[in-house]
Amino acid sequence: MGVIDTEGKNYLSNNKLFADAFNFLLYGGEEVIKADELKELDTTELTVPYGNNARVPVQKYRDLLKIWNAMMDNNAIYVILGAELQDKVHYGMPVKDGLYDMLGYSKQIAEIKRSYKKNTDGEDEEGELVAEDGVLKIKLTSEEFLSGLRKGDKLMPIITAVVYLGEEPWDGLRSLFEMLDVRDERLFKFLSDYKLNLISPADMPDEDFEKFHTELGYAMKLIKHQSDDADEIILQTNHRKFSPETAYFLNSAIKLGLEFEEEEGGVDMCKSLENRDKKMKISGAIEMLRLDGASDEDIIAKVMKLYNVTKEYVVALLAPQKA
Template identity: 45%
Template sequence: MYNVRKETFMGKIDIATKQYMSHRDIIADAFNFYIYDGRQVIKPEELQKIDTAEIALPYGNDADVAVQKLRDNLMLWSMAKDDEAVYVVLGIENQDKIHYAIAVKNMLYDALQYAKQVEEAKRSYRDRSKKKQVKLNSEEFLSGFKKEDKLMPVITLVVYFGDKDWDGAKSIHEMLSVDNVELLSYVPDYKINLIEPAKISDENFDKFKTDLGAVMQFIKHQSDKDGSWIKGNSRFNHVEKEAVELINIITGAKFAGDDKEEVVDMCRAWENSMKNAKLDGKLEGKIETLYEECEMSIPDIAKKVSKPEEYVREVIKRMKAACL
């Protein structure tokens, strides 16, 4: 029903998705769905926002040109394992359109994050050397990284807010111009992690524990005329307004709730929209009859159906376009 996306201001969808995906509970939900099949392993309270600007000198002490990229959302996950704190960097990249070079883009982001960690280690040794005289041997000085140092793993997850199948490459190897297996065995590959609404079965949307699942499921079915997938679906009985607003922006839907309520009953709103669509269809049919068969003027038709003249003109314009 909502397969025709409304015109939006440049960057409006990008801003809306970035804002929605900045919440700790939403990010935890996305990664738990993708990595842990919906099990609540990553807790929102274990996530800490970190700077999304990746600035690095990726080649150690002899580098002199900085590289900077801005990520959509970046979190540091701190979890306890064997009575020790373990840290993982979690990155979210939002796409409302298919990005055919996303593997290269994400590979660069992750590489910059690793290079940033090396740079921070180098800086810490430089600062500490003034007080504690921490010395690096010649090999360690070359990289600014000690032999026993370890990096935090970086996981980037692409959340796709489109209803089409992702037909772009999902790895570096898929983007290369050769397919020789022997040769490619020497070329490091990089695979993207992707949440793709069209590939999620309806029963698996329940593995989301936040309204991100409702957003993804609505996007998947936005072109469906049959609303059986939403009727009786308890997930849509209480959807937070922010999620509903995101659905409206992405799909062009016009769900509205009570200003006093923090949630929207999308099932009821869907049924109301279906009724309104039927009424609009009957009204447009009446306008068409008055215009073509009765040969009434637009002002007279507007008075007859109690609608503005502009509305009548728009209906007649669409009617003529359909006949071409």
């Protein structure tokens, strides 16, 4: 996993940001999923997907995986939400995500099977199953016993989002059907598709960033415009304070080259930008004075007077240039 993927994973692990991303994807920005309704899940998918006779397990690690548990219309809903972060286009992503989801469903089936226990004291060939405490829970038909599932058992739906943090638009295929070399279109009705659920700042119109309700929208906008309007977008925030998590994520994701000062209320990215530009200007002035043959003492004195900075500040800028 690359640096951007790692930083993005750490950033989006925050439940508020995670909920914001999925509310954008699933509900057009409506705040349906609440942060306190999300619970972290084990991101390891380990299963034997090809039946009990196949003993070679498949193991995959998701980037982020949470379960959403909420009440809707007086009914409890459970949905597993996964996120895969990419800083580069993955041309096999429909297959990769499809595998994750199928492993997730396979894992659910295995867990349901483990929730039952065969009554070894009974003589019923169809398989009486009891709860772990030994109390008879249900009797399965031979077909149900074979799979370990009751006919009416249901699985929790799994939705996986691909969060693409690259600067260029996603140019990969967005569904399994697009990847298949099908020469006879009549075959499509016998094939199952899998489509990507893609969150790609580079592909979003700017008005979509307003549909986010956290700093994630601002981060997405900066990612899209990192090579053209990033500085202007920062200045337009008018010294608004951002969380250190957002500031440091953006600094690593799009290499802003900013040094942050954490203040009460957060990080002022405008101030960090102004400090960066000032530092670049002073470094340029130091280089010009050095080319003119000025001594370090003269450079320190002149720069302190011209830019109203401390001696320690100038000395710190002199040291890298000497090296």
